[in-house]
Amino acid sequence: MTNGNKLKPFEDYIISKYCLKVPFGKFAWIVVSVPFFSFVFCAVYSILYNFEKSTSSHCHVYNFLPSVSSIIGNFYPQKNIWQFAVIFQFIPRLLVANFYLKYHQEVLYPWTFCCNILVCFLNVIENIALIILSFWTSSNSYAVHKFAFITFICVTECYMLIIWIMHKRFRRSQRNTAEVKSLKLKKRILLLNLICIILAVYFFMRHNSFCEPYVYSAFAFFEYVIVLSNMAFHMTAYLDFSDRMLLLSFNGIEMKYR
Numbered sequence: 001m002t003n004g005n006k007l008k009p010f011e012d013y014i015i016s017k018y019c020l021k022v023p024f025g026k027f028a029w030i031v032v033s034v035p036f037f038s039f040v041f042c043a044v045y046s047i048l049y050n051f052e053k054s055t056s057s058h059c060h061v062y063n064f065l066p067s068v069s070s071i072i073g074n075f076y077p078q079k080n081i082w083q084f085a086v087i088f089q090f091i092p093r094l095l096v097a098n099f100y101l102k103y104h105q106e107v108l109y110p111w112t113f114c115c116n117i118l119v120c121f122l123n124v125i126e127n128i129a130l131i132i133l134s135f136w137t138s139s140n141s142y143a144v145h146k147f148a149f150i151t152f153i154c155v156t157e158c159y160m161l162i163i164w165i166m167h168k169r170f171r172r173s174q175r176n177t178a179e180v181k182s183l184k185l186k187k188r189i190l191l192l193n194l195i196c197i198i199l200a201v202y203f204f205m206r207h208n209s210f211c212e213p214y215v216y217s218a219f220a221f222f223e224y225v226i227v228l229s230n231m232a233f234h235m236t237a238y239l240d241f242s243d244r245m246l247l248l249s250f251n252g253i254e255m256k257y258r
Contacts, residue, residue: 094127099244115170199218
């Protein structure tokens, strides 16, 4: 070979030619943006074009916001758009659960292995529950939808709480600036999510007990915040993996430092 250059091994050429490199931040923004904008579209479209039906309830009192179950499961095209969004994010969310499994093995104490497996399991169950409550809607499969929704809420809160405790108390290596910010955001989002769940339950029970105007809208509003704060919590992965790169090749998908 002239000029002292050496020929690269054929295997290295194949991997470098067909490997797709994506900063994890871009990957995270795409994965979260699709359900976020789908949810916003479902809410706005339902208010603009299905206002009376989407805000009605058994109490027959005036409300100005439809519930989450109504906007994602009772009308078209909202139903199809939301179902596409949750299917779109299903595999990426499973990948992120696997990435966190490896990340925790790297930065947490070895004796946290059981907690690590638990949060990975909760992450997967949350994702499956979201799929079920999105396809088995309250209008056509109320019992299934209700079970999936309760499972989703319970599992989400457990996941948020446990992963925050793990990152706060069980870390063996020093945090970088992005990870410090991520931990603070996790705490704030967790508290916001818990408060909104309590308020949503309160307004839901009050609506069913007293049938007052606007009360169901208050319930719906806090439902919206619960959904959006859930997305925000998962988006903190952008900070946890800010120095990582996704590598896609014939060998599969892996994540490495930049």
